[in-house]
Amino acid sequence: MKTTAPTTVGLPLIDAGQRVTVRVPATSANLGPGYDSLGLALALHDTLTVESLESAELVFELSGEGADSLPRDASHLVVRAMEAAFSRLGYRHGGLRITATNVNPHGRGLGSSASAVVAAVSAANAMVPAEGQRGRDWILQLTSEMEGHPDNVAPAIFGGLALSWQDSDQYRSTCATVAGSVIPIVAVPDFELSTEAARALLPASVGHHAAAMNSGRAALLIHALTQKPEFLLAGTEDYLHQSYRAEAMRPSAALIRALRNAGHAAVVSGAGPTVLVLANGEAEATDVLAFIESYTTANTPDIGWRVLKLAVDVEGAKVDLHRR
Ligand SMILES: Nc1ncnc2c1ncn2[C@@H]1O[C@H](COP(=O)(O)OP(=O)(O)OP(=O)(O)O)[C@@H](O)[C@H]1O
Numbered sequence: 001m002k003t004t005a006p007t008t009v010g011l012p013l014i015d016a017g018q019r020v021t022v023r024v025p026a027t028s029a030n031l032g033p034g035y036d037s038l039g040l041a042l043a044l045h046d047t048l049t050v051e052s053l054e055s056a057e058l059v060f061e062l063s064g065e066g067a068d069s070l071p072r073d074a075s076h077l078v079v080r081a082m083e084a085a086f087s088r089l090g091y092r093h094g095g096l097r098i099t100a101t102n103v104n105p106h107g108r109g110l111g112s113s114a115s116a117v118v119a120a121v122s123a124a125n126a127m128v129p130a131e132g133q134r135g136r137d138w139i140l141q142l143t144s145e146m147e148g149h150p151d152n153v154a155p156a157i158f159g160g161l162a163l164s165w166q167d168s169d170q171y172r173s174t175c176a177t178v179a180g181s182v183i184p185i186v187a188v189p190d191f192e193l194s195t196e197a198a199r200a201l202l203p204a205s206v207g208h209h210a211a212a213m214n215s216g217r218a219a220l221l222i223h224a225l226t227q228k229p230e231f232l233l234a235g236t237e238d239y240l241h242q243s244y245r246a247e248a249m250r251p252s253a254a255l256i257r258a259l260r261n262a263g264h265a266a267v268v269s270g271a272g273p274t275v276l277v278l279a280n281g282e283a284e285a286t287d288v289l290a291f292i293e294s295y296t297t298a299n300t301p302d303i304g305w306r307v308l309k310l311a312v313d314v315e316g317a318k319v320d321l322h323r324r
């Protein structure tokens with residue numbers, strides 16, 4: 001399907017005939033107590049290829065997740081993010097061919113929207129002349145503004161475990177190295193929950209006791225993820241968001257409770273409803289996979305779960321530019 005692309009009159013045009021491919025990881029934000037600040041990149045990758053056209057057209061070739069439901073016009077998230085990036089960089093495009101191969105499920109808590117905006121902004125940045133291009137911290141700033149929080153975009157950009165924060169209106173992030181024995185496992189249910197709906201369930205404020213308890217667990221979690229995975233169960237206890245959101249994802253909340261009662265570090269991935277388990281070593285990973293299989297068969301027979309044993313992505317968004 002083709003539609004006419006909007007233009008930003010007055011700005012210089014990028015060259016036609018450029019082709020950029022961006023491979024971007026899925027991400028799991030929060031990790032329990034790290035609400036809006038911690039995120040882990042996962043080896044589950046979407047691929048976006050963008051070509052700059054001579055003609056003022058938007059051409060879409062979409063496959064995989066969202067191919068049947070995403071818009072094929074200027075309202076597509078990738079186009080909106082590219083327009084914002086070009087405009088901030090001081091350029092405009094003539095037309096674009098967008099080819100997206102998506103494996104990251106949408107609205108499930110694996111950072112699909114963050115992956116899309118990181119891929120789009122990275123592609124736009126690579127398409128402007130070299131002297132106008134900006135670094136990854138600039139990409140972090142713009143994509144965090146678009147998402148409203150940095151915890152998914154940061155690991156999608158940098159890879160690994162990202163610790164992010166906000167100084168006034170500036171978003172910052174640094175990476176930590178995850179212990180080699182940590183194995184992320186996700187159980188993705190067949191229902192969606194939008195981040196917007198999940199955020200609307202949170203209270204405007206929490207008590208001092210909850211805040212203090214959460215601070216302790218967030219600090220412990222970094223130590224557990226990087227050096228002492230035996231503390232993962234204690235380190236993933238959250239006091240800020242999961243209990244308020246449980247009503248919107250009851251099967252996920254029940255699975256998390258059962259996994260934690262069995263000693264496994266299970267949390268809501270992002271805003272849910274995916275369940276993330278951080279296993280310590282292959283033996284625990286095998287136990288977790290068996291536990292999820294038997295628990296879901298017995299307790300949630302009407303829900304389809306896609307269970308994936310993944311690895312931590314340490315590379316982040318990978319950009320390849322081909323100029324004609
Ligand atoms: N690759 C994509 N291309 C275009 N639009 C996308 C893409 N991925 C996600 N979106 C849009 O973002 C929406 C999902 O975003 P949302 O923030 O609700 O969930 P999420 O990013 O999958 O999960 P979370 O933020 O909890 O990790 C989709 O319904 C779709 O509108």
Ligand SMILES: N[C@@H](CCO)C(=O)O
Nearest residue numbers: 029035036195270271
């Ligand atoms: N920190 C975000 C992650 C999902 O985008 C939330 O929990 O709402």
